[in-house]
Amino acid sequence: MPLFWRIFLLNAVVLICATALLLGPVTVSSPVLLTEAAVLTAGLAAMLVANAVLLRIGLAPLQRLTRAMTAIDLLRPGARPVVAGHGEVAELITTFNSMLDRLETERATSAARALSAQEAERHRIAQELHDEVGQTLTAVLLELKRVADHAPPALGADLHRVQETTRAGLDEIRRIARRLRPGVLEDLGLVSALKALAIEFTRPGLAVRHRIDTDLPPLSRDVELVLYRVAQESLTNAARHAGARRVDLTLRRTPAGVELVIRDDGRGIDGAPEGAGISGMRERALLIGATLSLAPGPDAGTEVRLTVPAHRRSH
Template identity: 55%
Template structure:
């Protein structure tokens, strides 16, 4: 046997109106109240009061029946795009059916969005890998050839030209170092070769070498293994947080930590910079949120004016594939 489904909304309102009218008709039949063919003022007053009572009762009952629907609409307005929550399945009849249908739709949309983000981020990482490879193989090798040529040219050049050639050679060497640094940022090869902790340590060292801020890092031992996708998300969030600390926060000291809290691995980047009062959803923060949602992680960015900013990423271990 199949249980009957909830009544459509129009039938629910019809049932309420019908019940009110039936009760009013029974009152007219069973009570001594009567209306003559030539109604007097008292009878008109009784009819007016009765009609007002019927309308008020109908309005209260309809409002009571649709109250869960109005609460459902308010909850829909509060749903965040990147972290949709389940709606409360309350009420009965059509309202309960709407809540269940919307929850199923939200779950399906969330999975489709997560799959789409995964494909987009995978394509982005692949493009980063290709660009880094081209920078290393083509631009890097070309600059290396230039360096070797300048060094040979210095050996045979007149003494008056040696300082200028040396300056050009140093400029080319600095350009080669910049190309290698950009390639490392585009494709963290150490992440694939040595793991997440070593990649974060190298990232912190590179940040300290090219910034006026000092970096303190602390990594808890024995951390559980994450999926490759989750490791890339943790690395990219740390990279974006350090970049923001250098560009916007004017921080003098940054603390990078990776530890475990319960069934989650927690990344935290804390700086002592200028902080913020109202956080604007820029492309960097939106990118971090999208990456966090990809692996079902929780991202929080907390800052206070003149008291620094803290970026915390909590990655669940049990959901890592």
Template identity: 70%
Template sequence: MSLFWRIFLLNGVVLVVAVVLLLLGPVTVSTPVLLTEAVVLTVGLAAMLIANAILLRIGLAPLARLTGTMGTIDLLRPGHRLPVTGRAGIAELIRTFNAMLDRLEAERATSAARALSAQEAERHRIAQELHDEIGQTLTAVLLDLKRVADYAPPPVRDDLHQVQETTRNSLDEIRRIARRLRPGVLDELGLTSALRALVAEFSTAGLTVHRHLDRDMPELGKDAELVVYRVAQEALTNAARHAHAHAVDLTLRPVDDGVELCVRDDGIGLGDAGEGAGIRGMRERALLIGADLALGAGPADGTEVCLRIPLRDRNT
């Protein structure tokens, strides 16, 4: 029975009961209406409305839960489904809503995978051009400056040495940017070495980073290793730029049926600020490999970011 007919028959039953009681009962209506008659009719009407409201509240309760879920659902936190309760139209509506969430999560995962794949390809291209084009050009400039400085008079030589130092710093900065865009050490030496290099980079930037990297790590695959690296990179960046942290603990270890990355800082914490593009990017990357990402307060204030990657059914 559809929702329309259920509500219609429900109201019809209440009205029929009221009419039957009025016809068969001892209650009569005089002209003009007596006070006792008005009181009886008012009480009967109130009882009818209360009974109708209670029955409708019970019947439409699943719709209220559905409305609340629709207002708070987040596709970056998948898996939440409503229990199929109620009858006929309501149960079918909840079932359809759950199926719609399945399609939306699958489509979002597919589109996010394409977008992130294109982003990584573009990062790789830019990093390659920075290294091959600009890096080689600045290297050639350094060699020319050295050659000119060898034949220049002392006053000019000092100025040329200063230009050399500035050019060398710019070359180092370009190489650092290229490594951040596409960590070559990740492809060449693996995840553990890439995380060591990442920690060393942030440690030299004024942040004290303590790393705890387990040596006996299971094989994750290239996609999962890249996600772990990017999440660690984003968490360290947030700790340095936004959390005003002084010390960070980075831990990578095997756990039951998976691998866990945890980054804890001693900063100001998340507070009431909403999730920015960086955190949402971490969630999207975690979804690509079926991982769970949890953010919250650390054991001693600050922020804790934990990424857990399952190893079951992993072929890449």
């Protein structure tokens, strides 16, 4: 029965009962007696309470749907309000769930295209940095060395400082290119790439320890890239924003698939809104059907956990 008719009939029943009582045992005289006023007041109160209870019961599914609509996050898919109620209410909840299914599918498709284009752009920029800027700075270093060999001693010291500055810039460009395009991931695999990543982020004041299982199942290139990018973003956040002094990186095999855990001893999340880096990690996790969670670590700090289900293994 439609919601309108249910509410209308419930109210009609209450009003018919009240009218029947007034026409029957309940009468009103003029002037109104105290007992009659008490009876009418009690009847009115009963009608209002009954009306409120009936409306509360009838509209409760809509209130639950409103709360669900407020809490829905497309980066955390799967949550759906329970289909309850009758008529239009159940139809409305079912339609809302169908809309969420379409939105999540469309978002996953668009995110896949965007991230694919992003990886291609990173590859292009890294290639240009390596081939153009890197080779140019290498040629500058060789020329500086040639000039320094023939320069007077007083000028040689200045040229040596310029050489060191140029060499430091070349090393930084190579480091940026490696981050943009993880060649070690393509050439040596995920385990070696994660170990190299841990070594790269280890510096004075920050120790990165890693524990990686040797019996990992075969993983597709997409899964390996997502695992690497999540680890890279997590280490970057720990080093730049969390003020961490120790980071533990763990990749292990689980009965459900594989699990990546990055745990630091930094300042923690503290209810701060998620930035573009974390949103990007969630987008990548959705692409491979993985689950990403961020929570306070056991000893303060932040724990990032990426769980990849077994059906995402490659064959």
